[in-house]
Amino acid sequence: MSSTSPAKIPNLCNRLFRAFEESRSRKTKQKYNPTEHSNSLDFSGWRVEMPSPSAPSRSATPGDWDEPPSDVVVEEKIILEELLTVFLGGDSYLIRVVNFSRRTGKKKFNLSPSIDEMNAEFVRKCLPMAVYYSILCRFVEEHSAKNLQAGRVNQALSGSIDELLISEYVMFIESLEKKNRSGRLHLHELWFHIQNVMTSMKMNAELVLTITENKTQGGLTLTALHEYLNKIVALISLDTRLCFQMTKISSAPYMKSVKEWIFNGVIYDPFNEFMIVENPRVNKETYSEGYWENKYQLRHCMIPSFLDDVKDYILNAGKYLNAMKECADYERKPIDLPPLENLEYSDDNAYNEVIVKAYKHSSKALLKYMLNDHKLIKRISTAKKYFLLEQGDFVAQILDTCNEELDKDINEVMPSRLATLVEMAIKMPTTEDDVPTKIHITSCLKTLDLQSQVTKIMRNVPQKNDSDSIADETLPLTGYEAFTLSMKCRWPVSLVFNTKVQSLYQMLFRHFFYCKHVERLLCNAWILDQTIRSMSHEEMKPYGPALVLRNKMILFLQNMQNYITEDAIEPAWIEFLESVEHCESVDDLIQKHWDFLETCMKDCFLADLKMLSLFRRIVDLCKDAAKFILGLGTLRNVEEYPSYSLHISKLDEEFTKNIVAFLSRIIDMSTRDPSGKLIKLYYRLNFNHFYNQKLAKNGSNVKSNISFIDLRQ
Structure with missing residues (x-):
């Protein structure tokens, strides 16, 4: 290449400038020529071309606007092309993003000041649809299956929005693009066509904004979806099909957890969003009065509103199955599980019938198991005989053999000796056959007098253990005043004879036994x-x-x-x-x-x-x-x-x-x-x-x- 002298530089610059202007003019005519169009559009690669529709476009800078043609018809055609591009999250020459929220995907736009005012007003009314689309795309990206923290319900909702709503929205924009390329679309027609779609997009965007801002998961998300569906049902002008499908798809993972719980007694909750929670620290061996209530509990904040009427059925159905599973005979004898049925969200609440049916099967199975295999009524009858003094010879044996020990002050009574004497009285030939092998009755000394114990029970004051010293609350008692029986039983009989029930039995026994002693x-x-x-x-x-x-x-x-x-x-x-x-x-x-x-x-x-x-x-x-x-x-x-x-x-x-x-x-x-x-x-x-x-x-x-x-x- 020959060297360029300084004298030739100005001439070279002028030639380059003219070439640049000619190239720009050709591109403008090629882009906005209304006579050139295609009847077939290919949107198969739109995700690749615009991988993040919710991402911010290039910002508007003063003095950096492209001047539209002076012809009004050409300007309207250019604006239509740019609006359709912006509707799909693309870049624009005359419509620029001035603000973008990365958390919600919400955009704000600015228009070129050279656009005709009438056309600009149409653009401003149409731009909210691009904002709603951006919000929905952002939600899909943030709650996709790749984000494990989103939870299964939000992931399913994200997938349903992507599959149903956004896909149909893109097809709708494609139809508008075809009409525009055929020269049959104007701004006022565009505004007319997008009315219903914009309303639907707005409500869906408000829904996902609520979910995003409140950070809802699981049942809370399903509640929001269910209420949203009920809301749009009232608006006859809107198509509820998409919303129902979104709710059904989003609830599928949650309904799967409900199904596992009511049919198998298993809590499947990998993302901590299910309505049932298990407390592993509650042990059935220490059958306190709170076991049955505290082992499995409802998380009310995670209960979908459409399952609120059957929440207790759901809780108890799985709880009954687990009660049978935890029995000692479970490894040798299979439990009677409810027959599996399909469980999914529906507009006629058919899932309620399935849940109630599973509950009835589990409850009857456990009741039958307790009554037949564990002879529950026989055990309650035994408790009545000994605690309510129906077993007369047993009372006489206690009064005869334990009189010397019970006549002492409570501090002088030897619990081991007393327990031996009571055991001898229980094992008398006339009474031994009445005590089931899994109920062990033994002696017990209460350091609180009967009247004080009754007062505390009536006022819901927590009971102290038998070993707790509360001598400062009452006068010293004799053995007769402090003596009562205690009962130990294995699971699941311990469900019935919990601490509260035993407290009532013991108070009744103390009441009757003291009368027998005085008589x-x-x-x-x-x-x-x-x-x-x-x-x-x-x-x-x-x-x-x-x-x-x-x-x-x-x-x-x-x-x-x-x-x-x-x-x-x-x-x-x-x-x-x-x-x-x-x-x-x-x-x-x-x-x-x-x-x-x-x-x-x-x-x-x-x-x-x-x-x-x-x-x-x-x-x-x-x-x-x-x-x-x-x-x-x-x-x-x-x-x-x-x-x-x-x-x-x-x-x-x-x-x-x-x-x-x-x-x-x-x-x-x-x-x-x-x-x-x-x-x-x-x-x-x-x-x-x-x-x-x-x-x-x-x-x-x-x-x-x-x-x-x-x-x-």
């Missing part, structure tokens, strides 16, 4: 009093008040025990057995069992603190009288105890005073007792209207508060 003391006093029957009438006269008081106390305790067993416990037990036949799940059975115990607590005066306080005061007076009489031994001359008659008189007066208060309370409670058992108890305790005068003095109007019952019937 036994009065009977021993009666045996001792038989030694004075050989005395003359005059010699026996000083003992008369004590004998009468002892007989009144024995009659009170016997009438109360008869009421507790015959009128309170047995009717409730019969009602419980009848209700078991109508139970459809283990939860129903647990609830019926709990209702039975609550009824016993109420009818035995443990649920009324005032009534319990009066009853315990009367029983304590009976104990004091029995111990006073037994303390005299075989005394033949009461003159050795000058305060004998005075003490008996005070005990009799205090006993009568508390009996009257107790009867007055029964009168008040009888108005709320439709069964009439309290009225019967009243007439037993007030036989022959013995306390009527004192009741009248106490202000109790017997005739106006209770109805007369002919006891002879």
